[in-house]
Structures are given as structure tokens and as C-alpha cells.
Amino acid sequence: MRKKRNLLNRLDDGPVICAEGFLFEIEKRGYMASGEFVPMVSLDHPEVLENLHKEFQHAGSDIVQAFTYNGHREKMKVIGKEELLEPLNRSALQIAKKVAENNDDGEPNLMAGNISNSNIWKQGDKNSQLEVEKMFNEMVGWAVDEGADMLIGETFYYAEEAYMALKVMKQTKLPSVITIAPYGQNIMRDNISIVDTCKELEQQGGDVVGMNCHRGPNTMMPYLKEIRKILKCHMAGLPINFRTTEKSPTFFNLPDHNGCTHHTPHTTTFPTALDPMQCNRYEIKHFAEEAYAIGINYLGVCCGANPMLIREVAEAVGLKVPASKYRENMENHYMYGKNKRIPEHIKAYGDKA
Numbered sequence: 319m320r321k322k323r324n325l326l327n328r329l330d331d332g333p334v335i336c337a338e339g340f341l342f343e344i345e346k347r348g349y350m351a352s353g354e355f356v357p358m359v360s361l362d363h364p365e366v367l368e369n370l371h372k373e374f375q376h377a378g379s380d381i382v383q384a385f386t387y388n389g390h391r392e393k394m395k396v397i398g399k400e401e402l403l404e405p406l407n408r409s410a411l412q413i414a415k416k417v418a419e420n421n422d423d424g425e426p427n428l429m430a431g432n433i434s435n436s437n438i439w440k441q442g443d444k445n446s447q448l449e450v451e452k453m454f455n456e457m458v459g460w461a462v463d464e465g466a467d468m469l470i471g472e473t474f475y476y477a478e479e480a481y482m483a484l485k486v487m488k489q490t491k492l493p494s495v496i497t498i499a500p501y502g503q504n505i506m507r508d509n510i511s512i513v514d515t516c517k518e519l520e521q522q523g524g525d526v527v528g529m530n531c532h533r534g535p536n537t538m539m540p541y542l543k544e545i546r547k548i549l550k551c552h553m554a555g556l557p558i559n560f561r562t563t564e565k566s567p568t569f570f571n572l573p574d575h576n577g578c579t580h581h582t583p584h585t586t587t588f589p590t591a592l593d594p595m596q597c598n599r600y601e602i603k604h605f606a607e608e609a610y611a612i613g614i615n616y617l618g619v620c621c622g623a624n625p626m627l628i629r630e631v632a633e634a635v636g637l638k639v640p641a642s643k644y645r646e647n648m649e650n651h652y653m654y655g656k657n658k659r660i661p662e663h664i665k666a667y668g669d670k671a
């Protein structure tokens with residue numbers, strides 16, 4: 319068996335890439351209801367999930383994150399399928415493990431168990447907090463059982479819920495990544511600042527602390543820079559692939575000023591009509607370069623991610639990945655290429671095409 323470094327060894331050696339954003343990508347592929355967002359795919363179409371993991375692996379993801387986002391007890395109660403909770407989690411973990419262990423391109427990947435925002439956490443309410451703790455405990459237990467190499471707690475918008483997630487993850491002694499996703503008021507919902515939340519997560523022993531989801535590069539980077547100045551631990555940055563702005567710092571209230579002719583039946587462009595506000599690959603590349611330059615080693619893309627963008631992130635930090643074989647090559651384009659065989663009259667028409 320090939321040698322496999324743990325997460326912290328890898329981060330000490332250089333960049334580590336992690337693909338997130340499974341919810342949006344699986345929905346786009348037609349295997350999940352938007353809005354409801356339950357990852358039934360691990361039971362209903364395991365081959366689809368396995369293949370998406372493989373595509374991200376091909377694009378350079380070092381981590382295969384089990385798709386258990388929203389696969390928690392509360393959500394399963396909402397859809398009346400609580401009895402499928404454990405099978406769903408175990409299936410997602412087993413699929414991730416299988417892909418992680420079978421990396422044709424070299425060192426096996428790391429399989430990550432995943433917990434995230436419960437959406438029932440309530441500030442000052444011990445009952446809801448206890449329930450969340452139980453949800454985290456059972457999911458982390460299944461992850462350890464299925465051979466997770468590390469754990470990821472992500473998309474927390476309550477600081478104290480993130481602290482709880484970290485506490486539960488740390489009990490396992492596995493390396494733990496903890497990332498927060500503050501909403502548009504630029505503060506955690508329990509009124510703790512973004513920077514203070516990250517400071518506390520480092521204090522409480524987070525191996526990797528940072529931000530994921532909700533914010534695109536434009537509105538995540540300023541906070542990452544601030545946090546990086548203060549934290550000594552490894553840091554994570556995984557933005558969404560959308561052009562958020564100072565006025566609309568998250569994708570929840572992002573307006574479409576791109577000549578939209580058919581609005582969504584609900585009030586927001588989120589989550590079904592965000593397409594025109596996507597970042598292009600060069601914007602994502604720029605984000606990754608900038609983040610890496612200030613010392614953020616754990617990088618990826620959250621909602622809106624696709625394998626091509628993960629390749630951009632990997633290449634931005636100097637990695638060559640299997641998918642690099644197919645990176646853009648405009649040289650041979652039939653009209654804009656410079657290849658000798660391309661006829662002059664075709665080349666000359668480019669600006670009128």
C-alpha cells in the first residue's frame with residue numbers, strides 16, 4: 319500500500335485542495351431537489367456521487383469529502399425519512415472512502431467525514447443545542463466507523479455552533495477543519511465578530527480554521543486577510559463561485575442585473591437563478607493565487623464548484639493534476655488559434671464572429 323500522509327503533514331508540505339459544493343453540482347445534474355436539498359443521492363444514485371468524486375479527484379482534490387451535508391437527523395425528520403439517516407451517512411462515507419483509496423494518480427486521498435450547520439441551533443436555548451450536539455456526535459461516530467482520515471465542520475453561521483462542532487470533532491483525535499459562513503450582516507448570528515470567532519476556534523484547537531460558502535471571492539477575501547494576520551494555525555478559504563458584492567455580501571440576496579427576462583417564482587435569485595452571477599475561472603484562479611500568497615494552504619470552492627474550477631485552484635498554486643492534460647489550449651482553436659494550419663480568412667473574421 320502506498321504511503322499516505324495525514325492532513326497536517328500535507329499542509330506543512332504545501333497546498334491542499336478540497337472540492338466542496340456537492341449540493342449545487344448534484345442538483346444541477348438532476349439528482350436532488352433544489353431548496354429541499356437532501357443528499358439522498360448516496361442511496362438513490364450512488365454511482366452518480368462516486369463519479370462526481372472521481373471527477374473532482376481527477377481535477378486535483380486531495381480530499382474526498384463524504385457528501386453528508388444536510389444529511390443530519392433534523393433534515394431527515396423534515397422529509398419524513400429519519401429511518402434512512404444512518405444508511406445515507408454510511409453510504410456517503412463508503413463511497414468517499416472507496417474513491418479516496420483508489421487514486422490512480424499516486425498517493426491515496428484523504429476521506430473526510432462532514433458535519434455542518436444544523437439550522438436548529440438557537441442562541442441561549444440549551445435544548446436545541448443539546449439536540450445539535452447529539453446530531454454531530456452520531457454523524458462523527460459513523461465517520462470514524464467508516465474510516466475517515468479527517469473531519470470537516472463547515473458552513474456555520476452561529477459561532478457557538480461552530481465551537482460545538484469542533485468540540486465533537488476533536489474528541490476523535492482526527493485532524494479537524496472548521497470553517498464559518500457568516501451572513502450578509504458580516505457578523506455571526508450570535509453577534510460574535512468573524513475574526514473573534516476564528517480566534518476562538520484556533521484557541522479551542524482547530525487544526526485548520528477559515529471560511530467556506532455563502533460568499534464569493536470578493537466578499538470573502540477581505541476577511542481572510544484580516545484573519546490570516548492574527549491566526550497562527552493553518553487556514554482554509556473556500557468561496558462560492560458567485561460575484562458577491564459589498565452591497566450583497568452573500569448569495570442569498572444577490573440581485574440579477576444581467577438583463578434577466580424571467581425571474582424566479584420565489585423572491586430571490588438564490589438558489590435556482592444565480593447562473594448569470596457566476597465567477598469565471600480566471601476570477602477563481604486569482605482568488606486562489608492571492609489566498610495562497612498570504613499563507614492560506616487549504617483551498618477549494620464551495621457552492622458553484624465544478625471540476626474545472628478545482629483544476630484552476632490546483633494549478634493556481636503550482637500543482638499539476640490529471641485534468642491539467644485538458645486545460646485550455648486556444649492555440650488550436652479554429653478561429654482564434656495561432657496554429658499554422660488555420661486559414662487566414664477564418665482568423666481574420668474573429669472580431670466579427
Ligand SMILES: [Zn+2]
Pocket residue numbers: 338339530531532558620621
Ligand atoms: Zn457552499
